[in-house]
Amino acid sequence: MEPKSTAETIVKQLEDAWNGADGAAFAEPFASDADFVNIRGELHTGRQAIAAGHQGIFDSIYRGSEVRYSVIQARELDDDAILAHIDATLNVPSGPMAGEINALASIVLVGDGDEPRIAAFHNTVVAGA
Amino acid sequence: MEPKSTAETIVKQLEDAWNGADGAAFAEPFASDADFVNIRGELHTGRQAIAAGHQGIFDSIYRGSEVRYSVIQARELDDDAILAHIDATLNVPSGPMAGEINALASIVLVGDGDEPRIAAFHNTVVAGA
Numbered sequence: 001m002e003p004k005s006t007a008e009t010i011v012k013q014l015e016d017a018w019n020g021a022d023g024a025a026f027a028e029p030f031a032s033d034a035d036f037v038n039i040r041g042e043l044h045t046g047r048q049a050i051a052a053g054h055q056g057i058f059d060s061i062y063r064g065s066e067v068r069y070s071v072i073q074a075r076e077l078d079d080d081a082i083l084a085h086i087d088a089t090l091n092v093p094s095g096p097m098a099g100e101i102n103a104l105a106s107i108v109l110v111g112d113g114d115e116p117r118i119a120a121f122h123n124t125v126v127a128g129a
Numbered sequence: 130m131e132p133k134s135t136a137e138t139i140v141k142q143l144e145d146a147w148n149g150a151d152g153a154a155f156a157e158p159f160a161s162d163a164d165f166v167n168i169r170g171e172l173h174t175g176r177q178a179i180a181a182g183h184q185g186i187f188d189s190i191y192r193g194s195e196v197r198y199s200v201i202q203a204r205e206l207d208d209d210a211i212l213a214h215i216d217a218t219l220n221v222p223s224g225p226m227a228g229e230i231n232a233l234a235s236i237v238l239v240g241d242g243d244e245p246r247i248a249a250f251h252n253t254v255v256a257g258a
Binding site: 035073075077085102103108111125 | 170235
């Protein structure tokens, strides 16, 4: 697994799923037991919880939103795991979160055979951005 | 490495260092090339940057503060890496951040011989806590 291109392939899947407002597709690159920490500091565990949580925000506060992800850096932690940092820019057209939100995410990818999956995702809003 | 006790040993070092306002001691359990994302969504890379950044906040906005860490969960990602989630409660006596701040951190520990070190740390304030 070349770290940066591997991470870019995965985050493109996330981006397409977000912009299609498809919670199940968003969760698809995650491991079944993945851990997700959102910008509110809430921990969700498991692909199904990640799918349901995202479908919930796609259908409410983030309805019609568009996200752009960019891989800042990526490196191997060991033979089986990659750590990457992602810049996220979200544009929300209306509602209580309307406007542009910039966030920084860490993701950890762990190989599952040839297929790396997201084992951990942690997101923080960039202050003052 | 038993995941939870390994994580608990490491976060106790962080807690003691924070409460002693010692930036170098705080950075000591980190790998030399560790990545740290703080609650403002700022990425700092390298043990020296982590030490200097923490000494800066220990001497200013978080002067006299006390932190308590608790390991919520920990698991092996593969043979060499552990993922843990940490509950952090910070009490700041005075200044612009005065009061209690609750945060949720993810840490990734990677074995360096027998000695696990923090390869990645990512922190988010818990909203509404």
